[in-house]
Amino acid sequence: MVVSSITTAGGIFRQEFDISWGDDRGKILNDGKLLTLSLDKTSGSGFQSKNEYLFGMIDMQLKLVPGNSAGTVTTYYLSSQGPTHDEIDFEFLGNLSGDPYTLHTNVFSQGKGNREQQFKLWFDPTNNYHTYSLLWNPQHIIFYVDATPIRQFRNNEKNGVPYPNKQPMKIYSSIWDAEDWATRGGIVKTDWTNAPFIASYRNFNADACVRSSGVSKCNTTGWLTQQLDSANQKRMKWVQKNFMIYNYCTDFKRFPQGLPTECTI
Numbered sequence: 001m002v003v004s005s006i007t008t009a010g011g012i013f014r015q016e017f018d019i020s021w022g023d024d025r026g027k028i029l030n031d032g033k034l035l036t037l038s039l040d041k042t043s044g045s046g047f048q049s050k051n052e053y054l055f056g057m058i059d060m061q062l063k064l065v066p067g068n069s070a071g072t073v074t075t076y077y078l079s080s081q082g083p084t085h086d087e088i089d090f091e092f093l094g095n096l097s098g099d100p101y102t103l104h105t106n107v108f109s110q111g112k113g114n115r116e117q118q119f120k121l122w123f124d125p126t127n128n129y130h131t132y133s134l135l136w137n138p139q140h141i142i143f144y145v146d147a148t149p150i151r152q153f154r155n156n157e158k159n160g161v162p163y164p165n166k167q168p169m170k171i172y173s174s175i176w177d178a179e180d181w182a183t184r185g186g187i188v189k190t191d192w193t194n195a196p197f198i199a200s201y202r203n204f205n206a207d208a209c210v211r212s213s214g215v216s217k218c219n220t221t222g223w224l225t226q227q228l229d230s231a232n233q234k235r236m237k238w239v240q241k242n243f244m245i246y247n248y249c250t251d252f253k254r255f256p257q258g259l260p261t262e263c264t265i
């Protein structure tokens with residue numbers, strides 16, 4: 001699925017991203033091939049893409065904070081601006097050494113989110129780099145982990161569910177302290193003796209439509225019409241059956257008035 005493209009070959013972080021906050025806690029290293037974000041007691045840090053995108057197949061490899069990462073949250077997401085913004089989220093909730101990270105996902109369309117799904121991973125995301133991808137095209141959004149689809153959000157505009165297809169989005173990432181809620185609902189706090197907490201990024205690739213002054217410049221390699229074939233549907237079911245730990249679509253207590261429309265189609 002990773003088709004390298006001329007514009008982003010080698011994942012040149014300096015060309016594609018700005019460290020947006022956290023001063024020198026965000027670093028671009030190794031000739032622009034590696035990016036690291038760090039968190040200490042004073043501050044976290046973050047980066048954002050220079051480009052805005054309207055649809056794409058976007059890959060990034062992340063290695064998460066090793067050891068005791070309880071209380072920390074590493075985010076990696078697409079977002080537009082403004083009160084009715086669209087957003088597609090990966091968030092990694094840290095944990096005590098040996099306890100599993102939680103991968104939290106969400107989709108906002110026109111300012112409305114509340115579409116959380118959470119997963120455990122089938123590997124230790126702190127040992128090595130793993131690829132987290134978003135396919136975002138007019139038909140659907142698919143979240144992938146190492147090329148395995150874990151979540152699909154379909155375009156259900158015809159059923160009255162807003163879909164992100166008008167607002168260009170930038171890519172963002174950050175690491176910050178969320179000890180009030182991140183780990184076991186806030187029971188486990190951040191242990192600052194382990195600081196700085198460092199997340200690492202490499203091999204960024206975007207086969208995407210880059211938006212500039214209202215015009216899209218697209219690098220299409222099939223992703224614009226890409227569907228989930230039956231083998232991939234099976235794999236997604238396997239993940240959801242074995243690794244999903246929360247699904248808003250089955251949370252009847254939370255939606256006593258009835259589940260959101262996209263959950264019932």
Ligand SMILES: *[C@@H]1O[C@H](CO)[C@@H](O)[C@H](O)[C@H]1NC(C)=O
Pocket residue numbers: 093094095096099100101102182183184185
């Ligand atoms: C951390 O580990 C505990 C124990 O396995 C688990 O209940 C929890 O869901 C894990 N993740 C977070 C983010 O708390």
